[in-house]
Amino acid sequence: MSGSGKPDTLAEAQDRFIAVWGQMGGAWGITRTMAEVHALLYVTGGPLCTDDVMDRLQISRGNASTSLRALLDWGVVSRTHKRGDRKEYFVAEQDVWTMFRAIVRERIKREVDPLLASMHEIRELTEPARRAAGLAAEERALVEAHNERLDQLLEFLTTVERLGHRFVSPAGRGLQAAATLLASKVAG
Amino acid sequence: MSGSGKPDTLAEAQDRFIAVWGQMGGAWGITRTMAEVHALLYVTGGPLCTDDVMDRLQISRGNASTSLRALLDWGVVSRTHKRGDRKEYFVAEQDVWTMFRAIVRERIKREVDPLLASMHEIRELTEPARRAAGLAAEERALVEAHNERLDQLLEFLTTVERLGHRFVSPAGRGLQAAATLLASKVAG
DNA sequence: CATTCATTTCTGAATCTTCTGAAACCAATG
DNA sequence: CATTGGTTTCAGAAGATTCAGAAATGAATG
The missing domain is CATH 1.10.287 (Helix Hairpins)
Known part of the structure; x- marks a missing residue:
C-alpha cells in the first residue's frame, strides 16, 4: 500500500464505479469506452481535459476525443475553459x-x-x-x-x-x- | 409480380416490419436475429416451428434454436404443440x-x-x-x-x-x- | 429398446465494431 | 504569418459478436 492508504480507497472506488458504469453502457447500446469516460467525469466531478481522460483510462487520443464529442452530442457533458489555458476541459452534468x-x-x-x-x-x-x-x-x-x-x-x-x-x-x-x-x- | 399482387403486399409489410424491428433490437442490447425472430412471430401471429423461422428468415438451425430459446427466457414467446405433430411451435405474446x-x-x-x-x-x-x-x-x-x-x-x-x-x-x-x-x- | 425425428450445443469462419496512432486540421499567439 | 499547442479525422489493426453447419443429445413411438 502506498501513502497513507486512504486516498487510494477513493481512487479504487472511482475505478470500480467506472468499470461498472462502462459495463452497463455496453448493455444499453453505447460503447463501453464512452460510458467509462462519462463515469470518470461524473465521479470525479471536476473539469478534466483530453489528456486527463487518456491517462486515467489508458485510451488513445482519438478514442478519447471521439467519446468526449459523443457525450457532448448527447448533452450529458459540457465544455469549460480555464483562464490562461488554451485546453478544453469537460464536465459531466451533476444532477x-x-x-x-x-x-x-x-x-x-x-x-x-x-x-x-x-x-x-x-x-x-x-x-x-x-x-x-x-x-x-x-x-x-x-x-x-x-x-x-x-x-x-x-x-x-x-x-x-x-x-x-x-x-x-x-x-x-x-x-x-x-x-x-x-x-x-x-x-x- | 406473382399471383393477384395483393397477398405479396402483406408479405412485404411483414418483411419490412421484421427488418425495422430487428434493427431496433440491435440498438437495445439484444441481437438483431433475436429481435427478427420475435418480430416474425409477433407479426404473423400464428404458431411457427423452427423450420418455419429458418425458412422465412434464412438463418441456420442453430441460430434459430438459440434465438427461440432466448425469447422463451425473456418470457415474450411461449411454446405450443399441434395434435399429432411432434414438433414444437412458438407463439409471441400478442398484447x-x-x-x-x-x-x-x-x-x-x-x-x-x-x-x-x-x-x-x-x-x-x-x-x-x-x-x-x-x-x-x-x-x-x-x-x-x-x-x-x-x-x-x-x-x-x-x-x-x-x-x-x-x-x-x-x-x-x-x-x-x-x-x-x-x-x-x-x-x- | 431400437429407431426416428426434433432440439440443443459447439466450433471455426465471417462479419461487424471499436481502437490506435499518425496525419491533417484549426486557432491562438508572438 | 510562422509557430506552437490543441483537436479532429481516418485507415488499418485488434478484438468481439454473430452465424452456419455438424455433431451430440434428448424424447417419443412402435
Whole structure:
C-alpha cells in the first residue's frame, strides 16, 4: 500500500464505479469506452481535459476525443475553459435527473421517432389492400389481423413517445416528482 | 409480380416490419436475429416451428434454436404443440403491454439489480474512510463529495427499480393506465 | 429398446465494431 | 504569418459478436 492508504480507497472506488458504469453502457447500446469516460467525469466531478481522460483510462487520443464529442452530442457533458489555458476541459452534468432527461430525449430522437416513422409507413402499405375489391374473405381477414397488430404497436409507441416528451419538457419536473412518489414505499 | 399482387403486399409489410424491428433490437442490447425472430412471430401471429423461422428468415438451425430459446427466457414467446405433430411451435405474446412488462421485468433483473448491488458495494468502500481520523480536511471533503454523488445515483436507481416493480406487478395495470393518461394529449 | 425425428450445443469462419496512432486540421499567439 | 499547442479525422489493426453447419443429445413411438 502506498501513502497513507486512504486516498487510494477513493481512487479504487472511482475505478470500480467506472468499470461498472462502462459495463452497463455496453448493455444499453453505447460503447463501453464512452460510458467509462462519462463515469470518470461524473465521479470525479471536476473539469478534466483530453489528456486527463487518456491517462486515467489508458485510451488513445482519438478514442478519447471521439467519446468526449459523443457525450457532448448527447448533452450529458459540457465544455469549460480555464483562464490562461488554451485546453478544453469537460464536465459531466451533476444532477442525475437532468442527466437522465438528456438521455431520454436523445434516445427518443434517435430510436423511437425513426421507428415510429417506419412503422407508419409499413402500416400504410396494407391500407389499400384492406379496401381492395376482389379479395378472398380469408385474405382480407389476414390483412385485418395484421393491421390490428400494427395499430396496437403504433398506439403503444405513440404513448411512449408522448410520455417521454412530457418527462423531458420543462414540466418534466412534475413527472419526476410523480415518479418518485409512485415508487416510494408508502404510496399505495 | 406473382399471383393477384395483393397477398405479396402483406408479405412485404411483414418483411419490412421484421427488418425495422430487428434493427431496433440491435440498438437495445439484444441481437438483431433475436429481435427478427420475435418480430416474425409477433407479426404473423400464428404458431411457427423452427423450420418455419429458418425458412422465412434464412438463418441456420442453430441460430434459430438459440434465438427461440432466448425469447422463451425473456418470457415474450411461449411454446405450443399441434395434435399429432411432434414438433414444437412458438407463439409471441400478442398484447403489447404484457410484452413490454415482460421486457421491463427482465431488464431490471439482468441489469438494474446487479448494477444496484455493485453500486452499494462501491459506496461502502468509502464509508470507513469518511470516519477515519487523521485525514486532511481537503481529503475528507473529497470523499464526502464522492459519497454524495454516489448517493444521488443510488437514490435514482432505487427509484427506477421500485417504479419498475410497480409496473411489472399485478397492480401494474393501474400504472399502465396512469401512463396512458399522462401521455394523452388532453391531460394537463 | 431400437429407431426416428426434433432440439440443443459447439466450433471455426465471417462479419461487424471499436481502437490506435499518425496525419491533417484549426486557432491562438508572438 | 510562422509557430506552437490543441483537436479532429481516418485507415488499418485488434478484438468481439454473430452465424452456419455438424455433431451430440434428448424424447417419443412402435
